[in-house]
Amino acid sequence: MVRVSDVVSFVRCKRLAFFSIHHPKDFPTPLKAAREIFLSLRKGFDYEWAFERFSTLYPEAKDVFVEASKNFIISEELEKLTPLKWEQYYHSEKLKLSGVVDEIHENSFLWVSLKAPKKEKFENRIKAACYSILTGIDTAYIYYCYDGKFERIDVSRRDKYNALRIIEKVRKIEKGTLPEREESWMCEKCVYVDSCKEKRSTFASRFL
Ligand code: SF4
Secondary structure, three states: OEEHHHHHHHHHOHHHHHHHHHOOOOOOOHHHHHHHHHHHHHOOOOHHHHHHHHHHHOOOOHHHHHHHHHHOOOOHHHHHOOOOEEEEEEEEOOOOEEEEEEEEOOOOEEEEEOOOOOOOOHHHHHHHHHHHHHHOOOEEEEEEOOOOEEEEEEOOHHHHHHHHHHHHHHHHHHOOOOOOOOOOHHHHHOOOHHHHHHOOOOHHHHHO
């Protein structure tokens, strides 16, 4: 079963999708801490509760939580969206796709990110399309919690089509195809850089 996060990884770097599927690493990040803060505040709890949740998973990462809490902004605009569910897991047997949506409303869904990008990102459209396929809802919001800003994405049929094309490729990677290495600015900070340099791509990677 391919996760929405694997699809997003593929858009960033094809090889990243391979490593996140076959060699997943779970480490604390400001985004994970910010997500705990968002969920706790939206559910009527506080920062202390958010820290309890975060530190249960990452007991050695208090500094990461502190950094996220210093930058976190809760916008009054969020009150216009009434949450029905949080952290909702969806999966499709037919598409072999699964994902967890941060917040669901009557006709929209939302996920948390850190900073608003300067221009629209393709990976956000694909992520919105994947969640749309799973939930049956076509309106997505991204809440940029370090800026207190929203982005709305109205998912089109073309977005879903593009998402399906990418899911096909990620499923090949799930079966073992290792894409060719594409050096980019991300490699410097990538947690898989050492293994990535050692591994040679498989023949089937030509068809990705
Ligand atoms: S090191 Fe670079 S090419 Fe390799 S997985 Fe990371 S980002 Fe992708």
